[in-house]
């Protein structure tokens with residue numbers, strides 16, 4: 377029996393089966409798994425009671441920090457180097473570094489050595505625990521959504537290959553989706569909702585991913601948020 381009310385424990389429980397797939401198994405054709413705790417916890421009929429101060433945005437964040445910890449562990453232990461795994465790792469780290477900086481005022485720790493997978497693994501675990509321990513507010517959800525929406529210029533960085541940008545987009549849209557759900561954008565801001573649909577469409581195919589188009593769509597999404 378696990379204490380699933382505790383978001384950190386819940387994330388650890390589900391990720392055990394919902395993210396890490398051994399590289400040889402992936403090469404043999406097993407589909408990649410991408411972990412997103414909030415949406416998956418909505419789809420999986422709940423067999424636990426939520427604590428009173430529940431936020432989907434916070435659950436998403438805790439899940440993403442645990443996801444980063446697990447990929448960091450896999451990167452650190454997997455030899456030889458795997459290009460796809462590394463790109464997924466970097467995208468996950470990219471996202472969580474933004475969140476750690478954003479929420480450092482609330483006590484979230486920063487990454488001590490972002491280029492070393494073993495250090496990131498430890499820091500991501502600390503981040504997950506700290507995110508799970510925060511007293512979450514709607515203001516924080518708005519702050520996180522604003523920060524995610526403001527990453528458009530990152531998709532114009534010339535030094536980042538399109539395949540890595542596609543991985544960033546893949547992680548980002550899942551976060552935007554959970555935040556949009558939490559803040560009821562579908563009913564409250566139809567322009568932002570339409571822009572989000574476009575972002576999902578653009579993020580869907582990794583081989584065809586166009587960072588420039590995605591960046592523009594993200595800027596439209598951000599503008600729609602600021603209109604309200």
Ligand code: HEC
Nearest residue numbers: 380386389390391392393394413415416417418419420421
């Ligand atoms: C022991 C391994 C294991 C654990 C732990 C586990 N799952 Fe799963 N889960 C699976 C497997 C295997 C499937 C696929 C079942 C199938 O397709 O028949 C699945 C399917 C799902 C699905 C439906 C398919 C999808 O991806 O949309 C959801 C949602 C889900 N799990 C959520 C969760 C959540 C939330 C937790 C934690 C509370 C969790 N799971 C913990 C193994 C696990």
